[in-house]
Amino acid sequence: MRDRSLSVFPGTLRKVLAKVFGGSASNVFKGMATLALGSGIARIIGIAAIPVLTRLYGPEDFGVLAVFSALLSILAPLLTLRYVLAIPLPRHDGMAFNLLMLSAGLMLIMTLSISLLLWVFGVQLLAIFSMEELAPWWWLISLGLLASASYEMLTLWATRRRNYRVIARTSVWQSATSSIVKIGLGLLALKPAGLLIGQVVASGGGIGSLLRGFGGEFRDNWRFLRWSRMRKAAWRHRGFPYFRVPSQFLLAISSQAPLLFMAALYDANTTGQFGLALMALGLPLQLFGRTLAKAFYAEAANLGHKRPSEVRSMAHAVIKRLAFFSLLPAIVLLFFGPMLFSLAFGDEWIQAGAFASILAVYLVFQFVQTPVAHIFYIFDGQKKLLILNLQRVLLLIFCFGASYMLSLTPEATIWIYALTLSAHYLLSTVYALRFIPSS
Incomplete structure (x- = not known):
């Protein structure tokens, strides 16, 4: 990020912002800021x-x-x-x-x-x-x-x-x-x-x-x-129709499946509480995670598959900054979720806050994984992305299937779901980075 864009800030703060938003990821975060502003006003x-x-x-x-x-x-x-x-x-x-x-x-x-x-x-x-x-x-x-x-x-x-x-x-x-x-x-x-x-x-x-x-x-x-x-x-x-179409279908299923499984396992009130928790967590992901994904894809595609070292450097920079910025909100939600939901939505939504505090465990991993998944587009990895989306669907079936077989409480079910998805997103991020060619 150029000094001119940070000149409105005091000297010390300017140095901190240059460190956080500068370097190889500066254009990505500039693009994200523009997209996030538009998305924020729209929301x-x-x-x-x-x-x-x-x-x-x-x-x-x-x-x-x-x-x-x-x-x-x-x-x-x-x-x-x-x-x-x-x-x-x-x-x-x-x-x-x-x-x-x-x-x-x-x-x-x-x-x-x-x-x-x-x-x-x-x-x-x-x-x-x-x-x-x-x-x-x-x-x-x-x-x-x-x-x-x-x-x-x-x-x-x-x-x-x-x-x-x-x-x-x-x-x-x-x-x-x-x-x-x-x-x-x-x-x-x-x-x-x-x-x-x-x-x-x-x-x-x-x-x-x-x-x-x-x-x-x-x-x-x-x-x-x-x-x-x-x-x-x-x-x-050709990899896009061969692998991205079924991958998109699996992605749509996996995004709807948690709520459908909760509806099948528990009563309408529990499902509604879980739905509000998912919606609340989805807002920052849609506002920042997906806007950053668009900006990252644009900048990485501009570098192209012939400059993998630069794509890798940019990906590492984006991951570090995303992890840094998402960690604090996740910790706050983890410890104060019920209280925040009670204040924001009313006392009848305390259970949704409890669910959200559990789901905060995987929020950081999902936030980090969202933009780097586009690495597979750049380096012809649509088949690999299909496998990852299939893996996610199978993990969801395992989580809620285990809950049904063991007659677990809603909280226990969501803990299994959050921890399993955390591992999935973490491994997906590592795999995406390793998929970038060495030269």
């Missing part, structure tokens, strides 16, 4: 809208929204067969543009296919997964998928360009417009359509801004678009 807007929305919509409406959001989160990443994740990797913009167009073509074909299936067999297909309440809104599912996948493509192009500001701006735009749409349609008594349309806006808001921002680059690179180059790009990055 504040979203949180501020909740009290209004809960007075306009009923629990049943939010139930439909939860199912709708879950479906989008599972299906949308699969539309491009994950070729979209390779956009930051090519050295030449022309090849990256061919990957972008390949992803766009796959997205349109997959969305059209899903739309036809939902139009003809929507009720039957959704009923298989107990989602029949979404049948009247099948067309919104298609729009949501198209919006979400399009936004992902454009933000990954922005990541390639290391244009973090435009991503941050669109995050704020998504949250603001989504909240306005949900509130406005709620006042018109359009339920649950208002929530669903607002979620589509949240998935794709900012697409127009991204297109305007990068439209000139797309026009300049259009001359490089060739079917032969698209096939070459598809073959070069």
Whole structure:
């Protein structure tokens, strides 16, 4: 980090900040700061809208929204067969543009296919997964998928360009417009359509801004678009559809599995307490962990697979700083979780605080692992990442299976879950570092 960016701080503090944020990871943390600012403002807007929305919509409406959001989160990443994740990797913009167009073509074909299936067999297909309440809104599912996948493509192009500001701006735009749409349609008594349309806006808001921002680059690179180059790009990055698609599916399952297992093992109140604990812990991970992951991926992809020593040096710097900054909040949560939750949410949520204090054990390891997992993208390790995600699912089955067989208390179950996931994230981080070539 340059001295100019720290000149507003006193001398001693400036030296400390230069030590913490400087060196090989300085660009990563600059990018993270920009992304985190946008994400933070977006989340504040979203949180501020909740009290209004809960007075306009009923629990049943939010139930439909939860199912709708879950479906989008599972299906949308699969539309491009994950070729979209390779956009930051090519050295030449022309090849990256061919990957972008390949992803766009796959997205349109997959969305059209899903739309036809939902139009003809929507009720039957959704009923298989107990989602029949979404049948009247099948067309919104298609729009949501198209919006979400399009936004992902454009933000990954922005990541390639290391244009973090435009991503941050669109995050704020998504949250603001989504909240306005949900509130406005709620006042018109359009339920649950208002929530669903607002979620589509949240998935794709900012697409127009991204297109305007990068439209000139797309026009300049259009001359490089060739079917032969698209096939070459598809073959070069074939590991993404072969291994990243099933890996994404396993990741979606593992993210939803803990709550589903708790619902199967314990009563609704315990499940709700656990759900709030997961949501509270997920906020800092989404705000900082995932924004840092985007910044790390952009900087590491810019270095490329031909400069592994620099990628390794940057990864080590990021890991040390993440561990340092996440350790104190984890310790505070470990010892004061119930009290903090009681103050923030009310006395009825003390158990959620107790659960969160246990989950804090693996918070540091998950926080550190999130950005370095992108190392596998850079060095063609999609198969290795698939194995790690499969391992995580099997560990989850082991944790909750052991709880069922031994009739453990919720606290004991969560302790097993937290310790097992801590070991998984730690070993995954070590393995990612060892996967970087030696030269």
